[in-house]
Amino acid sequence: MTEKQRALEIIGQARPNLEALSDAIWDHPEVGYHESFAADALCAFLEENGFQVERNLAGIPTAFSGSYGSGAPVIGLLGEFDALPGMSQKAGCFEKCAAADGGPGHGCGHNLLGVGSLAAALGVKAYLEAGHTGTVKFFGCPAEEGGSGKGFMARAGVFQGLDAAFSWHPGDLNSVSTESTMANYQICYRFHGVSSHAALSPELGRSALDALELMNVGVQFLREHVPGDTRIHYAITDTGGSAPGTVQSHAEAVYLLRAAQLPQVKALYERVNKIAQGAALMTETTVETEFIKACSNMVLNTELMKVMQRNLEQIPCDFFDEADADFARQVAASFTYKDPYFEDVAAQIEDPELREKILQDKDAPIHTVTMPLLRESQGFVSSDVGDVSWNCPVAQIGTATMPAGTPMHSWQAVAVGKSPLAHKGMLYASKVIAASAIDALEDPEILRRAKAEFVRRTGGKAYDSPIPAEVKPRIP
Ligand SMILES: [Zn+2]
Ligand SMILES: [Zn+2]
Structure with a gap:
């Protein structure tokens, strides 16, 4: 077994604890800058697993990091854990039904996002423990939804000194993100x-x-x-x-x-x-x-995208079973439209044969195909990962943690957040991220090329925060 395989196995072994952690965060949904339960739970997990935890980053009580290893290269892994206001919903319920009237809910899957990146850090730590130099740093980033937590962290210099950063987002598709954000x-x-x-x-x-x-x-x-x-x-x-x-x-x-x-x-x-x-x-x-x-807008990095694509293709997505498919079909029965997104994405595939092959997955209850690396495009959403991407090369993936066609920020997205389907997609993301980070630690050429591309795309300018110096995050 290679050291990389061993690292991925460590993630698999921690699965019950990781799933429990994600479920606990789902059970305690907290909106931006209020995430004390999630921050405490994630920090406790980091400490128990031998990471050095630093809290109160940028003066934000729920911003923190957990580091392991020493020296260069330093690989950052980004985690989020905030919920959305007013999105409360019962888990596993196939109709709109609030768990707490008017309360918050995990409509963007950030309970999975934070734990998934944390799990990846656990895998990279196992690799470093085998006698490699380098540092892995998990960043607990609050208030992604409307609070730009990473923007305030970036303004305080939290992401300086990183050689690369990786992240992911829960969704309904396995793909590397090739869209810039606004x-x-x-x-x-x-x-x-x-x-x-x-x-x-x-x-x-x-x-x-x-x-x-x-x-x-x-x-x-x-x-x-x-x-x-x-x-x-x-x-x-x-x-x-x-x-x-x-x-x-x-x-x-x-x-x-x-x-x-x-x-x-x-x-x-x-x-x-x-x-x-x-x-x-x-x-x-x-x-x-x-x-x-x-x-800030997202600065893409082809070099790191290619590394993530390779791992997304090499690590099989073969773990969904008939029970997951049944569950997905029951959730999808509430969709009032036909998923427009999958065919839109597939239409961007230039090779007609490959496009046909991907389109066979169109009506599947869960998308298990791996999208090829698509052409870069301008997306319409914004993300505070953009501010990290002006500090170091960054790449992200999406994995299927929801039934095909699930809209983000919907009651359905909340309802599936504790399902086996969600857990499996989260662990899959962790493994792809860990494998990509290990590749970057193993082959110095990857980081050298990623850095050269970063300098070319940013014009070599130092990061300039778009948030005026006197503006403070809206911490309660
Ligand atoms: Zn969101
Ligand atoms: Zn999100």
Whole structure:
């Protein structure tokens, strides 16, 4: 048995504990920067397994790392564990049914994400223990959903000194991620006016809600005059109250602005600011802006993608059984549409024969095929992994932890998070990540080429955080 096989076997042996850990995090869903249960559980696991744990990274109580080994190269493995607000759902239930009304839930599979990367660290540690030089560092990264935890960690220099980093995301497909993500800014616009009796003395009132509505209308007109790949989203987070007979003296919206690159987001931000100021001027109110967070676009790295692809193809995905397929079919019975995603992805495969072969998996209850390495493309989502990717070469995979066609951030995604299907897909991701990290430790040429590509793609510039120095993460 090779040292790499032995490392993967160590992950397999830890399986009951890893599954229990992932389930425990699923059972205690915590939203961004509130993840004390998950952080404690993951840190305890790291300590029990001989990792040196450092907590409170970047001054964030739920950001931490666990290191093993010494010296270069240093390989980072990224883990997340935050849940989504309002997504509570009972496990294994085939209809929408909250476990706790209005509570959070793991709709993005981050209970699996954190533990999967942690398991990979366990495998890499086993390899290093066999007498190899190098360091493996697991990063516990809070608040991926809307909090840019990694962005604040990156601003504090947490990811400096890494030679490479690997991560993954739960999903319904085994593939290496070849999509870049969008850069974004998230800003809160808070209007202040004057309250007054809306019937007796309307002339004395200055409505903050009017200002907010005018701002939103202004932004709708702006949409016609921005680049096509720009995304502008907003949520009204304060309507000013529930009494129509009172002029609303306060109102607030949170805007999320996305574009392919940071300079485009910055330009968009300046235009939205002008609209907010215009709305305030029209209504004789004032507007206050609070910069919440930002994240950088993802810098891809072909060299590391190829390493992950090789391992994804070499490690067989042959562990799903008829019970998993039955479970997947029962969940899929609630889908109101035919999965558009798989065929979209398959359509990108250039070789017609390979495309045909992959398409045979189209109607499978669980996708077990391995997608070939697709051409690079620009995705529309954002991820704070982007900020890590401006610090060192990064690559990521997705593995099937959900029935084919499961939408992310859905009750179905929460419901399957503790199933054998989810556990198996998580362990598969761990093994592919560990094998890729071991390849990078074993062959210095991989890291040399990955680094050269990183320098070429980033222009050799030092990382510049998109989050202004005075902005603090929204820690409770
Ligand atoms: Zn998500
Ligand atoms: Zn996610």
